[in-house]
Amino acid sequence: MxxxxxxxxxxxxxxxxxxxxxxxxxxxxxxxxxxxxxxxxxxxxxxxxxxxxxxxxxxxxxxxxxxxxxxxxxxxxxxxxxxxxxxxxxxxxxxxxxxxxxxxxxxxxxxxxxxxxxxxxxxxxxxxxxxxxHGRSAPVLGAKTYTLSVSLVNHTDPVENLLKTLEDNEIYIVKLYSETTAPTQSNSDIPDTHIESEIQLKMEIKFPTSMRTSDVMLILQSQPDVRKIQLE
Known part of the structure; x- marks a missing residue:
């Protein structure tokens, strides 16, 4: 028994x-x-x-x-x-x-x-x-993992806005790392130049197999706070 x-x-x-x-x-x-x-x-x-x-x-x-x-x-x-x-x-x-x-x-x-x-x-x-x-998301089960590096202008809620955009487009985050860089000034000869910091994000992502990496890049480039993108 x-x-x-x-x-x-x-x-x-x-x-x-x-x-x-x-x-x-x-x-x-x-x-x-x-x-x-x-x-x-x-x-x-x-x-x-x-x-x-x-x-x-x-x-x-x-x-x-x-x-x-x-x-x-x-x-x-x-x-x-x-x-x-x-x-x-x-x-x-x-x-x-x-x-x-x-x-x-x-x-x-x-x-x-x-x-x-x-x-x-x-x-x-x-x-x-x-x-x-969740029929549309099913193909993500066997999807490849990509490494995404993004530089964001440190305005109001840039990270939250980006994460919401990824979620809305069914791009899933496996791991996420972030750090904020010190404020920089691009032209020291002009004292009134606006000084702003950047947030560096590095994450591992997955997305449906029906989506191409170029589609992901276009989605990210449409965000106003995004400065640099690298997808590997």
Missing amino acids: TLEYILRVVVAGVCGALIGYERRSRHKEAGIRTHFIVSVGASLMMVISKYGFTDMGNWENVSLDPSRVAAQIVSGVGFLGAGTIFMNKQKVKGLTTAAGIWATAGVGMAIGAGMYAVGIGVTALILIVQFAM
Whole structure:
């Protein structure tokens, strides 16, 4: 019977990892490891809830209710999911990821309870809906990673404006580095020359295979704060 319990936890982990892979492919806050651990943990707690107290069955004045553990899993994962939700300029982000974590816990609970068909079926349903609703972004899964270096004029929110432009055009950032250079003056003979600093960004990006590097360059060149661009 122990092997059966382990099998339930393993299957739950695989289902959670599949859901997490879809989130990671879109560079969301919670990826494979988070969803894997949530699903495995929920499955383990369900197994313990159903079978971990069988030795107490003959105790007098002891009432066992496995559903109490399930209820605590649901409320506990709710707090975990809330950590992925944030607001930026009146726009809420992370809701889908939070809902995915909550649903992943449900998948783990179902498989931990021995309901393999339900857990696997819900996993497939979540993946189908997620990929269907992001159909245009699907080709980014196998896309090549490029290194992008950008120099920005340090005006009002230049980095935020650039990142929003990339997001709107389905250009995904894998890693991001930035630094601000000291103010420079291009012509020291003219005392009134405007002095301004620059922000140097270096990032690893991915974009759909249907998009060319020249398309990315045009998108970046259209930004007023961009001075220099190098895409490798």
